Amino acid sequence: MNGLRVASLMAATMTTGLVAGVYASYANAVMPGLAKTDDKTFVGAFQAVDRAIVNPLFLGLGFVGALLFTLLAGLLSLTEKALPWIAIAFVLYLVTMILTIAINVPLNDAIKAAGDPNTIDVAAVRTAFDEAKWRTFNLIRTILGTVAFGLLSWALYVTGKSAVQP
Structure with missing residues (x-):
C-alpha cells in the first residue's frame, strides 16, 4: 500500500506540474506572442x-x-x-478545472466555431473572443496550478521524511 501511495503522489505531482506548466506557457509565451499578431494570424493560430x-x-x-x-x-x-x-492541492487544482471548463473552454470553442480565418470577419471574432478575460482566468489557473504543484511537492517531502523517521 505504501508503494501505491507514493506512486500515486508522484503521479499527482508530475501531472499537476505538467498542467501548471502548460498554463504558464500560455501565460508567458503563447498569448503574449499572439497578442502581437494581426487578427487573421491570431484567430488561425489560436x-x-x-x-x-x-x-x-x-x-x-x-x-x-x-x-x-x-x-x-x-x-x-x-x-x-x-x-x-494533498487535500489543499486537490481543491486548488479542481478550481483550475472548473475555471477551464466554465470560462476558457467556451471562449476556445467559440473561436474555433467561428470558421476559417480566410472567410470570416477575423476582427469581430477576435473582439468577441475577449483576450483579456481569457488571459486573466488563465493567469488564475497558472497561479493555482503552480501552488497545487508546490503543495504536492511538499507532500512528497513530508512523505519521504516520515518514511525515514523512527
Whole structure:
C-alpha cells in the first residue's frame, strides 16, 4: 500500500506540474506572442493550437489525470501527515478545472466555431473572443496550478521524511 501511495503522489505531482506548466506557457509565451499578431494570424493560430491540445494524452493523462491521481493519493494518505497538503492541492487544482471548463473552454470553442480565418470577419471574432478575460482566468489557473504543484511537492517531502523517521 505504501508503494501505491507514493506512486500515486508522484503521479499527482508530475501531472499537476505538467498542467501548471502548460498554463504558464500560455501565460508567458503563447498569448503574449499572439497578442502581437494581426487578427487573421491570431484567430488561425489560436484555432490550430486549441485543436492540437485537445488530445487524449494531454486531456486524459494530464488534465484529468492530475485530479484523479491527487484524489487517489489523498485517499491512500488518510492517516498520513501529507494529507492536508494533498487535500489543499486537490481543491486548488479542481478550481483550475472548473475555471477551464466554465470560462476558457467556451471562449476556445467559440473561436474555433467561428470558421476559417480566410472567410470570416477575423476582427469581430477576435473582439468577441475577449483576450483579456481569457488571459486573466488563465493567469488564475497558472497561479493555482503552480501552488497545487508546490503543495504536492511538499507532500512528497513530508512523505519521504516520515518514511525515514523512527
